[in-house]
Amino acid sequence: MFDFSLVTSWLHGFLMNTCGFAEWGAILTESILVALAIITLYAVFAIALIYMERKICAFFQCRLGPMRVGKWGLLQVFSDVFKMLTKEIISMRQSDLFLHNLAPFLVVTASMVTFSCLPWNKGAQIIDFNVGVFFFLAMSSIGVVGILLAGWSSNNKYSLIGAMRSGAQIISYELSIGMTMLAMICLTGTMSFSEICNDQYLNGWNICRGHIPAVIAFLIYLVAGNAECNRGPFDLPECESELTAGYHTEYSGMHFGYYYLAEYLNLFICAGMASTIFLGGWAPLHIYGLDAFNGVMDYIPGAVWFIGKTFFVVFLLMWLRWTFPRLRIDQILSLEWKYLVPFSMVNLIIMALCVAMGWTF
Numbered sequence: 001m002f003d004f005s006l007v008t009s010w011l012h013g014f015l016m017n018t019c020g021f022a023e024w025g026a027i028l029t030e031s032i033l034v035a036l037a038i039i040t041l042y043a044v045f046a047i048a049l050i051y052m053e054r055k056i057c058a059f060f061q062c063r064l065g066p067m068r069v070g071k072w073g074l075l076q077v078f079s080d081v082f083k084m085l086t087k088e089i090i091s092m093r094q095s096d097l098f099l100h101n102l103a104p105f106l107v108v109t110a111s112m113v114t115f116s117c118l119p120w121n122k123g124a125q126i127i128d129f130n131v132g133v134f135f136f137l138a139m140s141s142i143g144v145v146g147i148l149l150a151g152w153s154s155n156n157k158y159s160l161i162g163a164m165r166s167g168a169q170i171i172s173y174e175l176s177i178g179m180t181m182l183a184m185i186c187l188t189g190t191m192s193f194s195e196i197c198n199d200q201y202l203n204g205w206n207i208c209r210g211h212i213p214a215v216i217a218f219l220i221y222l223v224a225g226n227a228e229c230n231r232g233p234f235d236l237p238e239c240e241s242e243l244t245a246g247y248h249t250e251y252s253g254m255h256f257g258y259y260y261l262a263e264y265l266n267l268f269i270c271a272g273m274a275s276t277i278f279l280g281g282w283a284p285l286h287i288y289g290l291d292a293f294n295g296v297m298d299y300i301p302g303a304v305w306f307i308g309k310t311f312f313v314v315f316l317l318m319w320l321r322w323t324f325p326r327l328r329i330d331q332i333l334s335l336e337w338k339y340l341v342p343f344s345m346v347n348l349i350i351m352a353l354c355v356a357m358g359w360t361f
Contacts, residue, residue: 005123099153106146162246166237179344197281275309
């Protein structure tokens, strides 16, 4: 398995020794390159996910989806982006303009920071702390502030109701996500994403090694992650039949585009965390005893493994969205507090017991 830290070490040495940069200059240059890489990947994956969503939705509804702009509709997303960039940003007269304009930047900033936590390959992780899981959960919660500010500052009753629904839903389902991730931390013994992936590379994927409790945690994570992203059947905060567009009703132009962008990237981040915590991240598939097979799997780059697993989970989440009808707010909160939270707590205790007794593979 190729270690991407060799590339970063070479780049740092090249800037320091060959180009004659000072230490601070080399770090500043590397930071700018990393920022450009984040923005580029952020835009590319957003475009891919929007196109994928439209085609999968069309497949489930027995139709073709966008087909007019470009071959197989490949340029439809680019035309939509261009249209959004050219639209006027309209400010409401009675709204709180400062908070109204600040809210979308909070949402997209929280999304970008959590996007930077994803381990793309061995040695290719932008943010890696010894408490990485805790940092990820803390930064992802900032997006809720942007949603609440958007609803409150718009001076629109529909926006406010949508924001309150979204806040209650996201804050509630964070508990289930936190406890399922805590169960996997209990299994691996670390909160660092790079060490979690390394452990799965050496000992096998968590969903296999943790057997039944890990599978239960994975299923709970899929349901809670879909609710955390405000996607169907948990899209009540954006319920068109009741709230027009929910908390971003009064947004136009690229301000609305930021919410649209963050929604799809949050879907990718949720799936990326699932592949990291449960499916090994960049770790290839190894089968005990099949050394030749394992050697072949090691030749596949870790980034290919990570992106492939992530898009597999994205497909599962899209399948969930286009299969079930929208839930009511009482059903959404009852599902979390009456079922998922108790199951997550019991499952965490079972996982701790399995680890303590050595009942893991």
